[in-house]
Amino acid sequence: MEDKGCSREEVLSFLAGLRAEDLHHDHILSSMCTIPHPIAVAVHEMFSATNLGDPGLYPGTTKVEDLLIHSLGELMHLPDAGGYSTSGGTESNLQAIRIAKKLKPEAKKPNIVVPASAHFSFDKTCDMLGLEMRIVPYGTNYTVDTEKMAEMVDKNTIAVAAVAGTTEYGMIDDVPAVARIAEEQDCFCHVDAAFGGFVIPFLENPPLFDFAVPGVDSISLDPHKMGLATIPCGSLLLRDPEVFGCLNVDTPYLTVKKQCTLAGTRPGADVAGAYAVIKHLGREGFRALVAGCMENTRRLVAGMEACGYCRVVDPIMNVAAFTGGDAPAGWTVSHTRAGHLRFVIMPHVTRDVIECFLADVAAMQA
Ligand SMILES: Cc1ncc(COP(=O)(O)O)c(C=O)c1O
Structure with a gap:
């Protein structure tokens, strides 16, 4: 700790710089946390x-x-x-x-x-x-x-x-x-x-x-x-x-x-x-949220299979795993202990994000 403190602006700007080094949610495909609700x-x-x-x-x-x-x-x-x-x-x-x-x-x-x-x-x-x-x-x-x-x-x-x-x-x-x-x-x-x-x-x-x-x-x-x-x-x-x-x-x-x-x-x-x-979303809101994640999970599975990856399980939740290959650069995915490519389709992984990712997968294979 320094003897003399910095101005609020200086502190905020310093921290904003470090925060900017974090990965962006729209390229994180394997986290079990997401952007909190406003x-x-x-x-x-x-x-x-x-x-x-x-x-x-x-x-x-x-x-x-x-x-x-x-x-x-x-x-x-x-x-x-x-x-x-x-x-x-x-x-x-x-x-x-x-x-x-x-x-x-x-x-x-x-x-x-x-x-x-x-x-x-x-x-x-x-x-x-x-x-x-x-x-x-x-x-x-x-x-x-x-x-x-x-x-x-x-x-x-x-x-x-x-x-x-x-x-x-x-x-x-x-x-x-x-x-x-x-x-x-x-x-x-x-x-x-x-x-x-x-x-x-x-x-x-x-x-x-x-x-x-x-x-x-x-x-x-x-x-x-x-x-x-x-x-x-x-x-x-x-x-x-x-x-x-x-x-x-x-x-x-x-x-x-x-x-x-x-x-x-x-x-x-x-x-x-x-x-x-x-209180704000109620069961109805969560049902819609989960339905959206499941729809996006199914889209990811279909898109990956079209690119030659094989699903390891039929997803029953918004988690998908594949054999065969890696993910394109710039995307954060993870691997299971058995070495399968693992995705968690959280609410921040929108349909647009998935289409963008699948386009990169297709380009990687072209
Ligand atoms: C099934 C399960 N249990 C426990 C945990 C640990 O949770 P936390 O990281 O919040 O401590 C996780 C984290 O992903 C999990 O998936």
Whole structure:
């Protein structure tokens, strides 16, 4: 830090220069985040000074968090679900597994059993909590092989996880089958719907993946992905709100006596922004948003196949993967662990962007 500060103009101009170095959204084809909705940005600023970590100081903002959690619970078929807003899917997955560990203290060498598709946040979780991570191979269509999963659980299994909207292929595990395994083994069942939670409910004929499935104990669901919220905004939902109590620590000098969240200070700005988007768009708005992303995904698949790429799966969400070749220069795509070219067709990946990209693919091959 320098001794003397700079003018506002100087600071803003310096930062604008660095911001200009960032890639433009219209060439980012593999991110699970997108441009936040303008109402989220406006509300974010309105709530920028709030801290949900000390709720007694911000009763209004705390009510907004309650409203957000209630809306997300409704979306997941359990309006009375407990929950709080996290920094994203990583924290939600970590906290869910922390809870699972607390609930099964008798597990001497605790393990969790997760699909091969599991996000790397589970690796971090196991590292932090000292857990063995058992990885279940893929069965059909890049979803978890539930027969193998049933064979891999044992009395030391504290949790099984299913992914509803896998990071790499956008697939949805057989959540009812995973929940049955958890019930049989008497362990916790966590559904990672960090990405899919804002997509699957708005698809035509969505599969069961949420609290409508008996035995699902917790769900990760991120407004900062397909919920168009400002970053960072995730959420962890629990079927039984009381269970959060197992994470409580005493907080003697705050306006509340106990805290179960991972972070102490927590932003209210992104939470209020996320709620604003939900209130503003409603189910109708999200249905239209998801329908648009799906239409664009289908266009991308058709265009890529016309250029000789092969789809790896039939997309059921707005994620597509292909074998064969690379993407043209200037476009950001990613690769799955198996080396497939991976796209996430977020709302910023419009039809025009896709046509432009496909034209570059065709030119690259000419
Ligand atoms: C299925 C899934 N779970 C968890 C995460 C981690 O979310 P975050 O990066 O918000 O911590 C991601 C990120 O893409 C994800 O796709």
